[in-house]
Amino acid sequence: MEYSKLKLSEEKVFKDPVHRYVHVRDRVIWDLIDTKEFQRLRRIRQLGTTYFTFHGAEHSRFNHSLGVYEIVRRIIDDDFHGRPEWNEDNRLLSLCAALLHDLGHGPFSHSFEKVFHLDHEEYTQKIIMGNTEVNKVLEKAGKDFPKRVAEVIAKTYEDKLVVSxxxxxxxxxxxxxxxxxxxxxxxxxxxxDIERLLRVIRPREDQAVFKYSGMHAVEDYIMSRYQMYWQVYFHPVTRSAEVILTKILHRAKELHADYYSFKQHPIHFYSLFEDEMTLDDYLKLDENIILYYFQMWQEEEDPILSDLCSRFMDRNLFQYAEFDPGRQFKIHSQLEKLFREAGLDPDYYLVVDSSSDLGYDFYRPGEEEERLPIYLLKQTGELRELSRESDIVDAISGKKRTDHKLYYPEDLIYSDSGNLEVKREIRSILESL
Known part of the structure; x- marks a missing residue:
């Protein structure tokens, strides 16, 4: 029998706190889970620095990837199977893309990407197409199969329903x-109510749609997403930890460029610092490696690197204040000057961080970040865009919300050492924000 059609002699299951069980019958999926590139995801947290705020947030990209696979498996096997709009030949492709969609995430994911100008989706495609265990498994399923999986990740695959x-x-x-x-x-x-969503999802030529009778379950999902972004993902304490993490990586990169002699040489970062990173170098990076360096760099002679690493490891984070960079840019310039007088480098100790989200949007052709809308399927077969039918979704549709915070080391500003007059002036400005 062809490898792509091979089934395990008996179903394997992963016990999961969200879906109860993740079911695996396909040999390809089981072999992909066993690859070293996929196992690496156990060492990458799903939520980066969020564990500083919510102590339970220690789950990994491995957990999440299995969960996405399980949802897609249920959609295909329970809801799409036998429907004329669904091409059964795309079943294994969809399952593999779901399982591998986050394969290219680096340690602390988005913070890491910002500093080194990386794109995890590009690295996902590189892993799928490169000299990797994942590629070898996928190639056994078909010579062009890795390319097709990479195209789904890149959103260029010809069947848009699979991509959606x-x-x-x-x-x-x-x-x-x-x-x-x-x-x-x-x-x-x-x-x-994910169970309700999975009951009302239907395949169409370009994307999955939802039965009109399930509109309230879709509304519930949209509002849940909206709340999670502002209450969890953009939490100011989490962002404070991200700011410090980002500044540590920037500082290490700057010191390397200045030929600083590290006590603990950042050998795992050299190719990153010099923009010569290979796929093999990238795959050796995980959060255990990053935290090892942060632990060791607390002993460095450079006071900024040492201080920032200690703050991150001991959770001595920056304080924050509401800040409008457009309206208060003069205050920021004034604070930069005062920070320098106080002996604090504002590049590392005075940071404006902004977070923004578009909770839901309808399709706007030709505009940046085009988004396919969510469609509701009426009994007549007519498709209706969600915000046209839901007053709740219409209320947030197309509205981009942005939040700005100014981060600074409160302990250093309020300490009794250094230029106390300047520090009093800094405190006065910060307390007025």
């Missing part, structure tokens, strides 16, 4: 991370 299952405004990826992140952070915001 893991990349749309209501996809398996978002369904899983909202439920999983809510579970592990302990909040109630991210819960929605």
């Amino acid at each position: 299952l893991i990349s749309s405004q209501l996809d398996a990826d978002r369904m899983d991370y909202l439920l999983r992140d809510a579970y592990f952070t302990g909040v109630s915001y991210g819960h929605f």
Whole structure:
């Protein structure tokens, strides 16, 4: 029998706190889970620095990837199977893309990407197409199979319905991370009726749609997502930890460029610092490696690197104040000057961080970040865009919300050492914000 059609002699299951069980019958899926590139995801947290705020948020990209696979498996096997709009030949492709969609995430994911100008989706494709165990498994399923999986990740695959299952405004990826992140952070915001959504999902030529009778379940999902972003993902304490993490990496990169002699040489970072990173170098990086360096760099002679690493390891985070960079830019310039007079480098100790989200949007052709809308399927077969039918979704549709914070080391500003007059002036400005 062809490898792509091989089944395990008996079904394997992973016990899962969100879906109860993750079911595996396909040999390809089981072999992909066993690859070293997929196992690496156990060492990458799903929520980066969020564990500083919500202590339960220690779950990994491995957990989440299995969850996305399970949702797609249920959609295909329970809801799409036998329907004329669904091409059964795309079943294994969809399952593999769902399982591997986050394969290229680096340690502390988005913070890491920002500093080194990386794209995890590009690295996912590189892993799928490169000299890796994952590629070897996929190639056994067909010579062009790795390329097809990479195209789904890149959103260029010809069957847009397959792409929409893991990349749309209501996809398996978002369904899983909202439920999983809510579970592990302990909040109630991210819960929605996934069972109802899976009962009303239907295949169409370009994307998955939802029966009109399931509109309230879709509304529930949209509002859960909206709340999770502002109550969990953009939490100011989490962002404070991200700011410090980002500044540590910037400082290490700057010191390397200045030929600073590290006590603990950042050998795992050299190719990153010099923009010569290979896929093999990238795959050696995980959060255990990063935290090892942060632990050791607390002993460095450079006071900024040492201080920032100690702050991160000991959770001595920056304080924050509300800040409008457009309206208060003069205050920021004034604070930069005062920080320098106080002996604090504002590049590392005075940071404006902004977070923004578009909770839901309808399709706007030709505009940046085009989004396919969520469609409701009426009994007549007519498709209706969600915000045209739901007053709740219409209220947030197309509205981009942005939040700005100014981060600074409160302990250093309020200490009794250094130029106390300047520090008093800094405190006065910060307290007025």
